[in-house]
Amino acid sequence: MAGNANEPRRSVSNRLLTVLGSFDVARPTLSLTEVTTITGLPMSTVRRLLRELTEWGALQRLPDQRYRIGLRLWRLGSLAPQQRDLRDAAWPFMQDLYEATHENVQLVVLDASTALCVEKISATRAVPTKTEVGGQLPLHATAVGKVLLAYATDNTLESIVAAGLKRVTSFTIVEPGRLDRALQDVRNAGIAYSREEMTKGAVSVACPVFGRDGAVLGALGIVTHSHVTLDRLAPAVRAAALGASRTYSARQPWAQAPLDRRE
Structure with missing residues (x-):
């Protein structure tokens, strides 16, 4: 040829x-x-x-x-079952979260070594974000990314560290030891935070969305202005993620593990 x-x-x-x-x-x-x-x-x-x-x-x-x-x-692409089903399960709770907070709401999944945004709701007066549906975000610099990384395999974390933790802002965690401790905090609390680590002036909080078998399917989070107290938003994000988890799991009857241990 x-x-x-x-x-x-x-x-x-x-x-x-x-x-x-x-x-x-x-x-x-x-x-x-x-x-x-x-x-x-x-x-x-x-x-x-x-x-x-x-x-x-x-x-x-x-x-x-x-x-x-x-x-x-x-x-x-819209036929991809997990992303479609996850989006359908999470969407009503994302809407409720938006109506309650009027902040940017996003849903992401793990895509190799990045967080892939599969759905978002943008608030007109909220802080501008770099997130677009179909766009990718670094795992170590965002709350949704930290959720995915905290529950990912050891190989995923090792590959991220080996590739180098890029400093996006002066607040980005680029030391492997600090990142490891931050991910342990995520696993202990079931919630992740990012404080101006991705964008100056923006902070975020996110929680995992689980399947019925206990696997983390994605992360649901809010991005807001840095002056907002994230601890006040965390309960609403946790409730939305739990609702999405329950709805998704109810539509997957072949899986066995209950959700109660994650409440």
Whole structure:
């Protein structure tokens, strides 16, 4: 195949996925040249793959000749059962939490070494956040991320530390020992805090959402202004997360473990 001499071992499916993987929240639209630069594939190959993906509906070509994710791919992604079911179970409690606090509410799940936002409610007058649905957040610098990291496998924590704990603000925990102690506090209390560790002027509090088998499915949290007392919001966040846990578990009758030990 012309233009592929330098990559004889890359399959067609690998190249297709590489092209799709060049799109993310920070880069929702891309040109042919940008996709070529990001993927490192020959431009002739990228042009052909973009055309095929557009014809199938995975991508949409815009009037300015840029590309974005298409509706067909979005529909497929929405079928992911755990995220869909978790979102459906948590949504009413997220709404209640928003109505009670008028703060930013977010629901995230673990995605390899990051926290992936699967749902959020933004308050107009609340503190601006960097969180977008489909966006990723660092595990060590956010309350929702600390929840996921506290209940993740040892390998996950080791890989995060080995990669280096990036200092996002001057308050970010970047010492492995401090992070380990903070995660132990999360496991002991069932609640996590982040105080200007992700964004100056913003603080957050989060709690885990459990499945019926006791596994942590995600984290539900609030992001607010730094002058707000998080301890006042913590009970409401805990109640919302518990409600989401119970609702999700009630819809998974094949799992066995009760939730009572986490109350």
